Amino acid sequence: MPHITYRNACVEFVDDVYEPAEDSFLLADAALDLAKQGMKILEIGTGTGFVAAVLKANLDVDLLATDINPYAVKCACNNGVPTIRADMFSAFKSLKCFDMIIFNPPYLPTLEEDKVPGWLNYAFDGGVDGTASLHRFLEGLVSYLCHKGIVLVLVSSLTGIEKAISWMEGYGLETEVVVKEKCFFEELVVLKGILKAGPE
Numbered sequence: 792m793p794h795i796t797y798r799n800a801c802v803e804f805v806d807d808v809y810e811p812a813e814d815s816f817l818l819a820d821a822a823l824d825l826a827k828q829g830m831k832i833l834e835i836g837t838g839t840g841f842v843a844a845v846l847k848a849n850l851d852v853d854l855l856a857t858d859i860n861p862y863a864v865k866c867a868c869n870n871g872v873p874t875i876r877a878d879m880f881s882a883f884k885s886l887k888c889f890d891m892i893i894f895n896p897p898y899l900p901t902l903e904e905d906k907v908p909g910w911l912n913y914a915f916d917g918g919v920d921g922t923a924s925l926h927r928f929l930e931g932l933v934s935y936l937c938h939k940g941i942v943l944v945l946v947s948s949l950t951g952i953e954k955a956i957s958w959m960e961g962y963g964l965e966t967e968v969v970v971k972e973k974c975f976f977e978e979l980v981v982l983k984g985i986l987k988a989g990p991e
């Protein structure tokens with residue numbers, strides 16, 4: 792089985808599931824820098840479980856992941872990441888309180904003719920302007936983040952970094968760029984948002 796070894800984690804990947812790439816590495820590094828022992832962490836859209844597996848290999852954290860792609864759920868579970876199949880936050884019937892929520896969304900601007908066959912399309916398809924998944928994530932997020940909880944989101948210059956920052960600020964998240972990297976035709980950044988509003 793093909794696999795990637797990175798920062799003490801070894802993750803297998805399979806067809807039909809997003810293969811960890813530069814965006815995954817950048818997000819994993821940022822998450823590992825900012826996570827602390829004992830944190831309750833949720834990763835939405837975990838794919839192979841790569842980012843969560845890097846956290847788990849290095850820290851004693853309480854981890855849960857989701858993905859809409861059933862092959863990703865199986866792959867992530869096989870990689871030791873507890874993962875449930877869900878569309879965004881839909882698995883959580885009541886509000887939860889996570890210290891950190893992570894998402895590397897599908898962000899490619901995608902027209903009908905650009906879609907790839909099967910479940911893998913969910914890894915890439917960001918709707919016509921690339922922002923559909925990011926918007927849905929931000930709409931749901933605030934109900935699941937603790938006071939002063941941290942959200943980490945991977946954003947590409949293809950989506951629009953300044954636009955994404957202002958949307959996050961609009962949801963009451965104090966937002967900053969924690970790391971950025973040029974990657975072929977785009978710039979990738981990890982945005983950190985801290986929820987300021989809400990009960991202590």
Ligand SMILES: C[S@@+](CC[C@H](N)C(=O)[O-])C[C@H]1O[C@@H](n2cnc3c(N)ncnc32)[C@H](O)[C@@H]1O
Nearest residue numbers: 809815836837838858859860878879895913914
């Ligand atoms: C760009 S891939 C990132 C995968 C992995 N987190 C990584 O960084 O390598 C996006 C992932 O989000 C998942 N996804 C897309 N839409 C989703 C949704 N509405 N709910 C849950 N997962 C979703 C996809 O199936 C895919 O695994």
